[in-house]
Amino acid sequence: MKLSQDILLGLFFTTVGVVAATMAVSYPFGTSSRMGPGYFPIIISSLLIVTGLLILLRSRLTRVVIPTVGWKPVIAVPLSILVFGLAVEPLGLPIAVFLLTVLSASTSEKFRFDWRAFAGAAAFAAFCSILFVDLLGLPVPIVGNWLQGLAS
Incomplete structure (x- = not known):
């Protein structure tokens, strides 16, 4: 399997999202009407994980090789x-x-x-x-x- 931009970006987003979610779960979550300190970081990190997984899925459908680095x-x-x-x-x-x-x-x-x-x-x-x-x-x-x- 060749590395593509989508694979690297998907892995990056997913990894950052998992690390952020792991750190954020130690804070109280709260509710939508009374948000706790962990509410926003968990929502954002979850969206980051989903975005990373969708990018990884897209990488399976396309074959774009990483161009040379400028x-x-x-x-x-x-x-x-x-x-x-x-x-x-x-x-x-x-x-x-x-x-x-x-x-x-x-x-x-x-x-x-x-x-x-x-x-x-x-x-x-x-x-x-x-x-x-x-x-x-x-x-x-x-x-x-x-x-x-x-x-x-």
């Missing part, structure tokens, strides 16, 4: 998340989101760093800043501590 996205996307995490405090949220967007988008073969990419990343950074800081009130700096001397 290493650029596998390395660049986690790296861009790491850059975001390291940059948000010293540079501020807008610059960190800009870097995250550009670095992760650069994994696409269609990506070109031109004015449209710059404008899109800048607009997304502004949107995230307004959403998370102004509207949701998260304590994330707009201007990082490295740039505070420049902003004054």
